[in-house]
Amino acid sequence: MQFFGGSDISPSPPAPTASGNNAHMIYVFNRNGVCLLYREWNRPLHTLNAQQDHKLMFGLLFSLKSLTAKMDPTSLDKGNLGVPQLPGQGCSFHSFRTNTYKLSFMETPSGMKIILITHPKTGDLRESLKYIYNLYVEYVVKNPIYTPGAPIRCDPSVYSSNQDPNATGDVVLKKF
Amino acid sequence: MAAIYSLYIINKSGGLIFYKDYGSAGRMDTNDSLRVASLWHSMHAISQQLSPTVGCLGIELLEADTFDLHCFQSLTGTKLFVVCEPGTQHMEGLLKVIYELYTDYVLKNPFYEMEMPIRCELFDINLSQAIQKDRVALLGR
Numbered sequence: 001m002q003f004f005g006g007s008d009i010s011p012s013p014p015a016p017t018a019s020g021n022n023a024h025m026i027y028v029f030n031r032n033g034v035c036l037l038y039r040e041w042n043r044p045l046h047t048l049n050a051q052q053d054h055k056l057m058f059g060l061l062f063s064l065k066s067l068t069a070k071m072d073p074t075s076l077d078k079g080n081l082g083v084p085q086l087p088g089q090g091c092s093f094h095s096f097r098t099n100t101y102k103l104s105f106m107e108t109p110s111g112m113k114i115i116l117i118t119h120p121k122t123g124d125l126r127e128s129l130k131y132i133y134n135l136y137v138e139y140v141v142k143n144p145i146y147t148p149g150a151p152i153r154c155d156p157s158v159y160s161s162n163q164d165p166n167a168t169g170d171v172v173l174k175k176f
Numbered sequence: 177m178a179a180i181y182s183l184y185i186i187n188k189s190g191g192l193i194f195y196k197d198y199g200s201a202g203r204m205d206t207n208d209s210l211r212v213a214s215l216w217h218s219m220h221a222i223s224q225q226l227s228p229t230v231g232c233l234g235i236e237l238l239e240a241d242t243f244d245l246h247c248f249q250s251l252t253g254t255k256l257f258v259v260c261e262p263g264t265q266h267m268e269g270l271l272k273v274i275y276e277l278y279t280d281y282v283l284k285n286p287f288y289e290m291e292m293p294i295r296c297e298l299f300d301i302n303l304s305q306a307i308q309k310d311r312v313a314l315l316g317r
Contacts, residue, residue, distance in 0.1 A: 024228035043228040053226070060222045067215050068240040070208065073181035073200030073259060075242075081211050093240040098223055100232040117228060 022119040024101060028136070030149055031087070031111025033058045037152045061105060061113060068093045087111045094126055104129060112136075180270075180307060181243060181259040184209070185278065187291040188253030190217030194294040198307065200259070220247065220255065236268075250275060270306070277302050 028037035035054040048056065069090030070081045078090070087107050095104045097120050104116045106129035114129050114136075140152050185194035192213035197203055204212065220234040238245040244264060247257040248271035256271050256278070281299040282288050288296060 040228070045228060045230050047225050056222060057226055060219060060226065063215060064219055064238070067212060067219065068238070068243075070204075070212055071245070071259060072240070072242050076202040078202055081208060081215070091241050091243075093238055096223070096235050096238040098227065098232050098235050100227045100229045103223075 022122060023116060024119075025115075025117040026132075027054065027057055027113075027115040027117075028152065029054075029058055029061075029113040029115075032149070033062075034149060035151070036112075036149075057115065058113075061115070064096070065090075065092055065107075095124075106130070106133065108133060179261055179264050181261070183258050183274070183303075183307075184213055184216070184256070185294065186213045186217055186255045186257075189291070190214040191291065193292065196303070216247075216257065217255065220249070246271060248272065248275060254278075273306050274303065277306060 024042050025040045026037065027035060030036055033055075035058075038050070038054065046053070065085070066082050069085055069092070070078055072078055072091035075091065079085075087109055092107060093105065095102060097103075099120065102118050102120045102122050104118065104122075104125040106114045106126065108114075112133075114132055116125055116129060116132075118125065136152075140146055146152075180198050181200040182195070182197045184192060187193050190213065192210050195209045195213070223235045224232045234249060235247055237247070239262065242262070243259050244262050244267070245257055245259050246267040247255060248268065249255045256274055258267055258271060258274075260267060277299060278294075281302060282294050282296050285296050285298075288294070
């Protein structure tokens with residue numbers, strides 16, 4: 001489990017891994033499985049409606065995590081398969097790849113899950129996910145009118161008074 | 177040096193037909209390996225549903241904190257997957273070699289019943305050689 005720097009770190013964009021926008025979707029879930037943010041840039045195929053899709057994604061991550069915790073070949077005591085685990089407990093995973101996409105996953109110590117779906121040839125995106133998490137801390141958690149657990153709305157007018165109006169999540173995410 | 181931790185082969189309906197451990201800590205019992213195999217079968221299917229574009233064939237590589245899982249699915253739906261150390265190279269090649277051994281020594285065995293657990297001596301012998309060879313190749317680099 002990675003631990004993140006204090007909130008005094010100002011977000012700075014990570015080195016680009018590839019040129020152009022090769023991201024397909026981003027999902028952000030809180031620890032209860034509520035989808036806080038979903039954006040898609042390039043998704044020709046929709047197999048399910050949005051709500052079902054989010055549920056399926058959360059279920060996939062939850063089950064894959066219990067699978068990796070059980071499979072972990074380096075620990076002796078792995079517990080039983082399917083027992084819910086706290087964030088950071090047990091062996092987790094950071095990405096998987098299929099022939100059409102790559103899913104990068106990060107879970108914060110508070111149980112928030114950030115998922116980025118990109119082109120399968122994309123490199124390691126762990127730094128980018130940390131950067132997105134820093135954006136969340138800076139512009140969502142520190143927003144006084146944000147209710148925890150509510151979907152994130154990137155409204156520039158809300159914090160344009162004391163923050164850079166261009167620093168909304170949407171604008172920054174376009175860099176990926 | 178243990179480059180490969182374990183090997184699983186599952187049939188097209190998600191049943192475990194072959195499992196071999198090459199030295200992972202805390203061995204899994206039979207029930208757990210069966211559960212893990214069928215869970216992988218479902219995760220593989222769900223990952224195809226969530227694809228942003230058409231033509232997704234399921235997870236090929238899962239990168240966990242302490243291991244990598246490489247999966248190969250044959251045209252008939254049989255899935256082979258190896259659990260290895262993070263960053264181990266040439267696993268796709270090894271999986272294809274193992275699939276070849278499976279077709280040669282399991283499917284061509286007249287006593288083998290399709291979709292049933294694999295108990296073929298020749299397969300076991302050739303498999304252990306293939307894994308050994310792979311280790312030698314890794315050491316030689």
